[in-house]
Amino acid sequence: MDFKDxxxxxxxxxxxxxMLNDTAMNKGISYGAYMNSVQRAVEDLHINLFxxxxxxxxxxxxxxxxxxxxxxxxxxxxxxxxxxVCCQPGGDMAIVHWKRMYNNSQGGAGYTAPxxxxxxxxxxxxxxxxxxxxxxxxxxMYYANIENGLIMFGENCRVYKYFxxxxxxxxxxxxxAMEIPRIVRRCITLMVAKDNCMKLMTRxxxxxxxxxxxxxxxxxxPRTGALDKAESMLARMGTWKRNEFLLRNGTAKY
Numbered sequence: 001m002d003f004k005d006x007x008x009x010x011x012x013x014x015x016x017x018x019m020l021n022d023t024a025m026n027k028g029i030s031y032g033a034y035m036n037s038v039q040r041a042v043e044d045l046h047i048n049l050f051x052x053x054x055x056x057x058x059x060x061x062x063x064x065x066x067x068x069x070x071x072x073x074x075x076x077x078x079x080x081x082x083x084x085v086c087c088q089p090g091g092d093m094a095i096v097h098w099k100r101m102y103n104n105s106q107g108g109a110g111y112t113a114p115x116x117x118x119x120x121x122x123x124x125x126x127x128x129x130x131x132x133x134x135x136x137x138x139x140x141m142y143y144a145n146i147e148n149g150l151i152m153f154g155e156n157c158r159v160y161k162y163f164x165x166x167x168x169x170x171x172x173x174x175x176x177a178m179e180i181p182r183i184v185r186r187c188i189t190l191m192v193a194k195d196n197c198m199k200l201m202t203r204x205x206x207x208x209x210x211x212x213x214x215x216x217x218x219x220x221x222p223r224t225g226a227l228d229k230a231e232s233m234l235a236r237m238g239t240w241k242r243n244e245f246l247l248r249n250g251t252a253k254y
Contacts (some may be wrong), residue, residue, distance in 0.1 A: 007180050009038045016193045028203060029196055034225035041191035044178060054169045057162045064107035065153040075168040081142055082162035094142045109155045187230035190219040
C-alpha cells in the first residue's frame with residue numbers, strides 16, 4: 001500500500017483520551033493499555049486490507065536450509081533467490097515455488113514430502129505442463145514450504161546466496177513505532193475510542209453508554225461510517241499498479 005503521510009500512536013491516544021474525558025488517564029485505563037488498543041486497531045486494519053508490504057533480503061542458510069519467518073510477517077506474496085545482483089542487467093535470480101507438505105524442519109538436505117523428485121510428477125508442483133517438454137527433473141527446481149513459522153528450503157537453493165521475500169506486515173512489532181496513514185486516522189481513532197469506551201462503560205454505564213453508541217455509529221455505519229470510508233479510500237490507492245497488472249494479464253498469452 002502506498003502512503004507516506006503518517007501520524008503516531010501518541011497522536012491517536014491524545015485524541016481518544018480527549019474524546020473519553022480521560023486526558024489525565026485516571027479512570028482505570030493506563031497509557032500502556034491505550035497503546036495496546038492502538039496496536040490492535042492497526043493490526044486489524046492491516047490484516048483486513050493488506051496495507052503494508054515489505055521486501056527483505058536474507059542470506060540463504062546453507063547449513064540448515066531453514067529459517068524463521070520474519071517478525072511481523074503474516075502473508076508471503078513473492079519468493080526469489082539471487083546472488084546479490086538480481087536487480088542489475090544480467091543478474092542471476094530464480095523464482096522459488098511452493099511445494100506442498102515439504103518438511104526439512106530438522107535441517108539439512110533430508111526431508112519428507114508426499115512426492116519427491118525421484119517419484120512420478122507431482123500434480124501440485126510441476127514447473128512444466130504435464131504434457132510435452134523436457135523431463136521436469138532434468139533441470140534444477142527451487143522450492144520451499146512454510147509451516148509453524150518456519151521457512152524450509154529445497155536442496156537446490158544452496159547454489160544461491162540470498163533469498164528475497166516479499167510479505168505483508170502488521171505495521172510494526174509490539175513496542176515499535178507504528179505507521180498509521182493519515183487517511184485512516186479517523187478510523188483508527190474511533191476504533192480505539194470504541195474499545196476503551198466499552199471498558200469505561202463497565203465502570204460507569206450511565207456516563208459512557210450514550211458515548212459508546214455515538215462512537216459505534218460514526219465508525220460502523222455502512223457506507224458513511226469511518227471504517228467503510230477507510231476501506232474504500234485504501235482500495236482506490238495504487239491505481240497505477242492495479243492498471244498495469246490488469247493490462248499485462250489481459251494481453252498475456254498462456
